[in-house]
Amino acid sequence: MSVPPAARTDTSSPNQGNPGKWIAATGFLVLLTELTALGLSLVSPALGAFAAKYNTTQISWMIAIFLLVGAVLTPVLGKLGDRVGKKKILVATAFAGxxxxxxxxxxxxxxxxxxxxxxxxxxxxxxxxxxxxxRDVFPKKYRSLSIGLATNGAGVVTILGPFLAGFLIDQIAPEAIFWFYAALSLLGAIGTILFVPETPIRNRSAFDVPGIIGLAVGLLALMYGLTNISTWHLLSGRTLTYVGGGAVILLAWWMWERRAAAPFLDTRIMASRPVATVVLSSSLIVSTTMLATSYLPTMLQTSRSLGGDYGFGLDATGVAVYCIAGGITTVLAGVVVGIGSKRYGLRPFLLLSGVFAVAGTVTLALLRTQPWMPIVGFALVGAASMSMAAGAALIMQLAPAKSRGVSAGIQFAVQGVLGSAIIQAGGLILAGHVKAVAPTGAPVYSSTGWILAIGALGALIALAGIAIAALIPKQPKEAEAATETNELVAQPQPSF
Structure with a gap:
């Protein structure tokens, strides 16, 4: 397929000859994406202090409600971004923060x-x-690297977040973490207003109110149920009600969207082989990294004196030190995808990320006795984070220009649901292999538990992601160029 040279029009800003503008724009956008991870890494070390301050035993809801709201709002705000402008929604969301x-x-x-x-x-x-x-407004030469930095910049938070949280909590006050977050959110909002251009692309279709309500209620019920499995137990009435009810609502929502005249989401696109395989494969591999990240601190903080064959008795700062290598490889993974995809495409990196995920989870599960072992294992898990950058960039190639926001939102919602389910599955496996209980009440798991929950489960999920990624059709560059031209040639130029 060929595209006439005259037709190959790019909608990125006419200022694309000024790299300083795009570097500044990328910097402020990456700052905003860091806030998602900071919303967890800054708060987690302060949970004990806030539990004492408010005299509550339900302190975990400070984390749960943050994740639940994010999972529900991601596709909804993505759709709003398609309608009114993604920059406007980014700025509004930053001010909400x-x-x-x-x-x-x-x-x-x-x-x-x-x-x-x-x-x-x-x-x-x-x-x-x-x-x-x-994807909408950046010059093509900057897109892949900028997307890689935006999706994988959380590696910086992995490195610095625990140290920063410790300083704010110990040297100032627990509430200082929120003032710091507010300052960064405000800086990100102002920087986005000044340096980031708005997309000219708009989706003017009618607003599907039943579709929005159905998706939001279904996701909320499903995520709420998954979040509480460890407390309610797998087959309890509440678990089945929320998880089963959420699944039924989402199924009804999907059927509605298939028949709606102006759907919230075009199900034909999401169900197509290219999009479905990208969303599912990247979500499975990302979920594997979430599984390892969730349980690594427990493994490191457990004392070997309690009778297990793992653990180093680390405090929170010690855990942060062990995670530095993983944070570095997470950032590097995004850079590698951004640079390497220009030559090799994105699909090979998604496949490679699955290989790293298998290697990382198996290493963490089997090699537990020496300090260097979990460092190497988590570094491999960090390298598997290239699935975030590759999956995001692939969806931006495949999704119609007027539906990129909602498509990206759905992809992240799927990652959230699968990640929560797999983390809970790992927790249930570990709960069945408790060999002792520490004086603090913390469980000590058997080596079999770790092998099954992290090694076997993680590797199987990652292998499933690899198998599905292998089914992603190869998209010729000329076909991609034609798709981009058909969608964008008539659009006005964005402006700063």
Missing amino acids: VVGSVVCALAPNYGIMLLGRALMGASGTFVPLTFSLV
């Missing part, structure tokens, strides 16, 4: 604290909105 973090810092009671955390949860939309905006 400012308000939410100030509410948290000043919260007189736990209910107000959770309200603030819910507002902060909107930051879960930063990553998909950012890479869909990058």
